[in-house]
Amino acid sequence: MVKFLKIFWALLGSLAGIAALYIGAVSIHALWAFVLIVAVVAVVSGVWVLLPKLGELVMRIRNYPTLLNQVGTLIEERDSLHRQVANYQGRQRLANILEGREQVIGQMAAAVVGPLTLTGITRKSEQLLLVARLQDETRYKNIETLPLSKARYHVEIAATGEIKGVAVVVAYDEVRQALLLECVDERVPDFWGRLTDMAVTDPAPPNGVILQPYKMEAINLHGPHGHPLMEASD
Numbered sequence: 073m074v075k076f077l078k079i080f081w082a083l084l085g086s087l088a089g090i091a092a093l094y095i096g097a098v099s100i101h102a103l104w105a106f107v108l109i110v111a112v113v114a115v116v117s118g119v120w121v122l123l124p125k126l127g128e129l130v131m132r133i134r135n136y137p138t139l140l141n142q143v144g145t146l147i148e149e150r151d152s153l154h155r156q157v158a159n160y161q162g163r164q165r166l167a168n169i170l171e172g173r174e175q176v177i178g179q180m181a182a183a184v185v186g187p188l189t190l191t192g193i194t195r196k197s198e199q200l201l202l203v204a205r206l207q208d209e210t211r212y213k214n215i216e217t218l219p220l221s222k223a224r225y226h227v228e229i230a231a232t233g234e235i236k237g238v239a240v241v242v243a244y245d246e247v248r249q250a251l252l253l254e255c256v257d258e259r260v261p262d263f264w265g266r267l268t269d270m271a272v273t274d275p276a277p278p279n280g281v282i283l284q285p286y287k288m289e290a291i292n293l294h295g296p297h298g299h300p301l302m303e304a305s306d
Contacts, residue, residue: 178224
């Protein structure tokens with residue numbers, strides 16, 4: 073009700089003022105003055121209403137070059153991130169392909185070299201090495217022709233067949249006729265940690281641990297993002 077009365081009296085006062093102004097102008101034969109006053113009031117009212125919006129528009133125009141530069145900078149940063157992601161994905165894909173080929177080579181080499189017997193463990197420059205011999209002693213006659221390097225073997229628990237990791241032949245000791253293998257896939261990190269500690273005080277082979285020629289598994293045929301580890305060459 074109060075709001076209604078405020079609006080009512082405001083409109084009544086405005087209309088009464090306009091009427092009085094009109095009657096006064098007519099009485100002195102100065103109608104042009106009435107029209108001029110109404111026009112001036114209308115213009116001032118319009119400017120008063122539009123002034124904040126005009127100020128906002130001026131600020132936008134003034135800040136436009138800065139905003140444009142900021143947008144350009146953000147676009148460049150976005151494109152740079154896209155390139156970095158593409159480069160990373162490309163490197164990861166290449167690494168997966170190379171690893172797949174290493175697995176194939178390791179499996180084929182192990183098939184030629186044959187089964188190994190684990191004879192001990194040692195450490196060289198803080199690196200754990202497995203020591204092994206060829207199960208087939210006759211193969212030592214042609215040891216130079218065997219693809220020892222890169223041959224891969226599963227490190228397994230004989231009783232259960234549990235695979236603890238994958239080791240690859242990295243060197244051959246002609247004096248002891250021993251093959252040295254290095255772990256390239258720690259399936260069970262705790263197991264390899266214990267072996268590393270044992271190698272300092274006890275070089276004997278761990279009980280129940282055997283080496284089996286490597287065989288690729290379906291889970292190893294793909295990288296961490298589902299990319300194939302190997303692709304056909306052109």
